[in-house]
Amino acid sequence: MVDTLDPNGLRSSIRENTKIVYVESPTNPTLKLVDIAETAKLAHQVGGLLFVDNTFGSPINQIPLDLGADISLHSATKYLNGHADLIAGAAAGDKEKIHTIKMMRRVLGGTLDPHAAWLVLRGMKTMGLRVKMQNQNAQALAEYLSGHPKVKVVHYPGLTTHPQHELASRQMTGYGGMMSFELKGSLEDARRLTERLKIGFLAASLGGVETLVSQPAIMTHHQLTQAEREMTGIPETLIRLSVGIEDKEDLISDFEQALASL
Secondary structure, rough: OOOOOOHHHHHHHHOOOOOEEEOOOOOOOOOOOOOOOHHHHHHHOOOOOEEOOOOHHHHHHOOHHHHOOOOEEEEEEOOOOOOOOOOOOOEEEEEEHHHHHHHHHHHHHHOHHHHHHHHHHHHHHHHHHHHHHHHHHHHHHHHHHEEEEEEEEEEEEOOOOOOOOHHHHHHOOOOOEEEEEEEOOOOOOOOOOOOOOOOOOOOOOOOOOOOOEEEEOOOOOOOOOOHHHHHHHOOOOOEEEEOOOOOOOHHHHHHHHHOOOO
């Protein structure tokens, strides 16, 4: 296992024959950050390329190519589309590298159908407005949850208490609509909370106009053992939020009533 969050550890893992360094920032679901500019330097020192999964960041909040990355990857299903009604992916980079990807895609046959492509283009027209609202709502909700007595810790780079807040402020123009928090209590307490929300929907996707909540331990990361989840910072009481564009006061009130019921 390579810890991409630690430049020193990553440096020792890169070999002279390393072709690609692949990172995600912010990470899912713990919202940790990779220093993209520093990682790009390490990859380029051996002639490798840096690929960055920028799905959580979105092109509105973070531009990896401006930080030295070679390819910026997105699950277009999420923020680019924004309406949870298609499955698609996108890669951005210089013309030569994208041409190589295009030719490989042609050979493998992974071509988006015309209607899905139109839906992505439709969604991108409002992406700036949606993401700005999601940033504001996530910041407000993170601040509320971080002060709640039933919440152990909130993982959101927009909080000054986040251990990488300074890095986030350097490489991001907005802190995003994704966050997670650890509840004080048990797995069942976390389950009850997700079920008692009235505005937030229990679902595994993200980046849409609606607020979605999920429990990684029993949903997206259930295939890992408990020890593996704990090693990667995913306890049973971790709840991940994809914050939507609803009124922020309504969102806070919804979490307030759900937490009060525990």
